[in-house]
Amino acid sequence: MIRQIRGRSTRSIYLVLACLSLALHLLLAFFCLTVLQTACVPPASSSSSVGRADTLQRQSSSHSSSSSSAASSSHKLPTIPQNAKHLQLTAKELLPKDKDSYNDATEKKLIQVGKVIQKVKGHSKLEALFKHPLYNLPRPELQEDDWLLRVKPTTHAKDSGNEEDSINYDSQWESGSQEEGYDKLNWTSDVETHPPWLRFHLGISRWELYDRKDPNLAKLSHYLATQRILGVVQKTGGTQLKLLMSFPNYGQALLKPMKQARDAETDVNLFYFSDFERHNAEIAAFHLDRVLGFNRIPPVVGRLINVTTDIKGITTDHRLSRTFFTSPAGNVCFYGQCEYYCSSEHPVCGTPHALEVSLAAMLPDLTLAPRRSWRSPWRRSYSRTKLAKWEKDPNYCDTVKQTPPYSHGTRLVDLIDMAVLDFLMSNMDRHHYETFEKFGNETFLLHLDNGRAFGRHSQDEPSILAPLKQCCRIRRSTLLRLRLLSLQGLRLSDVMQESLLQDPLAQVAPLLSEAHLSALDRRLATILQVVQTCQKMHADVIYNDLEGYEQDYDPQPH
Numbered sequence: 001m002i003r004q005i006r007g008r009s010t011r012s013i014y015l016v017l018a019c020l021s022l023a024l025h026l027l028l029a030f031f032c033l034t035v036l037q038t039a040c041v042p043p044a045s046s047s048s049s050v051g052r053a054d055t056l057q058r059q060s061s062s063h064s065s066s067s068s069s070a071a072s073s074s075h076k077l078p079t080i081p082q083n084a085k086h087l088q089l090t091a092k093e094l095l096p097k098d099k100d101s102y103n104d105a106t107e108k109k110l111i112q113v114g115k116v117i118q119k120v121k122g123h124s125k126l127e128a129l130f131k132h133p134l135y136n137l138p139r140p141e142l143q144e145d146d147w148l149l150r151v152k153p154t155t156h157a158k159d160s161g162n163e164e165d166s167i168n169y170d171s172q173w174e175s176g177s178q179e180e181g182y183d184k185l186n187w188t189s190d191v192e193t194h195p196p197w198l199r200f201h202l203g204i205s206r207w208e209l210y211d212r213k214d215p216n217l218a219k220l221s222h223y224l225a226t227q228r229i230l231g232v233v234q235k236t237g238g239t240q241l242k243l244l245m246s247f248p249n250y251g252q253a254l255l256k257p258m259k260q261a262r263d264a265e266t267d268v269n270l271f272y273f274s275d276f277e278r279h280n281a282e283i284a285a286f287h288l289d290r291v292l293g294f295n296r297i298p299p300v301v302g303r304l305i306n307v308t309t310d311i312k313g314i315t316t317d318h319r320l321s322r323t324f325f326t327s328p329a330g331n332v333c334f335y336g337q338c339e340y341y342c343s344s345e346h347p348v349c350g351t352p353h354a355l356e357v358s359l360a361a362m363l364p365d366l367t368l369a370p371r372r373s374w375r376s377p378w379r380r381s382y383s384r385t386k387l388a389k390w391e392k393d394p395n396y397c398d399t400v401k402q403t404p405p406y407s408h409g410t411r412l413v414d415l416i417d418m419a420v421l422d423f424l425m426s427n428m429d430r431h432h433y434e435t436f437e438k439f440g441n442e443t444f445l446l447h448l449d450n451g452r453a454f455g456r457h458s459q460d461e462p463s464i465l466a467p468l469k470q471c472c473r474i475r476r477s478t479l480l481r482l483r484l485l486s487l488q489g490l491r492l493s494d495v496m497q498e499s500l501l502q503d504p505l506a507q508v509a510p511l512l513s514e515a516h517l518s519a520l521d522r523r524l525a526t527i528l529q530v531v532q533t534c535q536k537m538h539a540d541v542i543y544n545d546l547e548g549y550e551q552d553y554d555p556q557p558h
């Protein structure tokens with residue numbers, strides 16, 4: 001009886017306690033709701049995406065006062081301020097773990113970059129340059145076989161009235177595999193639905209890799225700079241460590257990591273073929289090639305990645321994963337497997353996780369668009385003792401001029417364009433160049449692999465100009481653009497500095513130091529001098545690719 005009474009009273013005590021706890025929880029929930037509502041200024045629409053954007057915006061502005069001005073001066077995307085978005089992502093992804101790597105000095109640099117951007121915004125030399133007629137030359141209309149890849153025009157499938165045709169057509173980009181992390185895709189003829197990397201591939205033509213004015217270019221850069229990294233493997237071929245990164249929608253990029261300080265000059269006792277590759281050289285080379293009006297380098301962007309989560313945590317490549325270690329300083333490092341510098345004595349290290357890298361848009365797969373690799377006639381000996389033939393024979397160009405494909409068409413002046421680019425950035429490592437097989441010999445030359453450029457600013461390398469000096473020949477449009485860039489009002493160093501500010505990594509530190517920028521002006525003057533000397537001695541220096549155009553493009557009549 002007593003036990004029964006005691007049991008009942010215990011139960012009622014439990015019941016009272018439960019009710020009390022419920023009431024307290026309700027009170028707490030009500031209080032929280034009221035507080036949150038007042039803290040979050042309600043936007044016009046209360047959709048969750050707006051709320052998120054708002055949070056991100058504030059997050060970014062608290063990290064850098066330059067982000068919004070940086071965004072407004074960069075590529076103009078309809079809705080997303082690119083650089084700001086990049087900063088938001090890196091801040092979100094990297095800052096909580098790597099606070100110590102973002103010290104006061106970095107903050108100061110971010111503000112300085114912001115000031116430069118504001119200065120540039122007032123008067124854009126880059127915009128003025130790209131508006132010049134020399135950068136807007138009329139091009140003959142492209143025929144079907146002038147495009148590297150073409151999807152069949154819609155009319156084909158529709159006109160044929162054959163249902164099977166239209167199914168094949170619409171599903172030709174459909175993914176065959178269902179790999180984890182990838183969306184099942186069904187890309188159609190509607191270009192708007194294609195991811196930026198595919199639009200880049202579809203825009204490759206016989207005469208250039210991309211159209212500078214194509215708005216997809218900014219989207220591609222944004223894609224490379226911000227997309228989630230889904231896969232990483234080591235890229236085979238070549239001598240130094242490179243990684244192949246995969247993004248959603250099947251996009252891929254070639255990664256080169258930062259190995260040395262931006263302003264480190266190449267050791268004078270290192271041969272050109274032993275020099276480290278530089279991530280900022282890949283980025284700057286893309287900008288320089290575009291500023292010169294060539295458009296022959298695949299778009300490259302800089303990005304701050306997290307070595308641990310973006311590489312170590314996801315790679316399936318054992319050759320890579322087994323080379324990870326933590327350095328005595330507590331930084332996460334790796335070295336991979338390759339011919340040069342892939343050892344624990346030459347590690348690639350985060351600080352402790354954050355790592356600057358360059359990401360180059362991948363060209364279409366070789367099975368879709370095979371390429372031919374050509375040995376450069378002015379290739380160096382790649383020996384510590386031997387000289388190449390062109391270094392010994394002053395009449396070497398006469399032989400080259402008589403040898404196909406240099407004996408015909410634009411190949412020789414294309415090669416000289418490449419020498420101009422390489423001399424400006426002091427790249428001695430142009431042993432080969434590539435072309436797309438589909439276009440035969442009548443096509444542009446791909447300027448791939450620029451990692452060994454911008455190694456030394458205090459010295460120029462005259463031998464890189466050997467093709468120009470020995471052949472005394474140059475495209476008229478190239479010469480006129482070089483003259484334009486030598487004008488005080490435009491100045492190559494200024495437009496390069498402005499162009500490089502579009503890269504996300506410019507917010508960490510300038511991609512090229514002042515010394516490298518002024519070396520560009522000095523080298524440009526040397527090139528113009530060489531052409532002048534040629535003109536004094538020869539009559540047929542200029543290859544006139546502007547024939548038939550009425551307009552007088554010459555910015556400095558000579």
Ligand SMILES: Nc1ncnc2c1ncn2[C@@H]1O[C@H](COP(=O)(O)OP(=O)(O)OP(=O)(O)O)[C@@H](O)[C@H]1O
Nearest residue numbers: 237238239240254298360361362363448449450451
């Ligand atoms: N953007 C790209 N898309 C597709 N393939 C590329 C791209 N860039 C380079 N490659 C290919 O990868 C190969 C190796 O790249 P790269 O030349 O940059 O490496 P490397 O290690 O510097 O080579 P090397 O030591 O021979 O100079 C190139 O020969 C080229 O065929």
Ligand SMILES: [Mn+2]
Nearest residue numbers: 429449451452
């Ligand atoms: Mn190389």
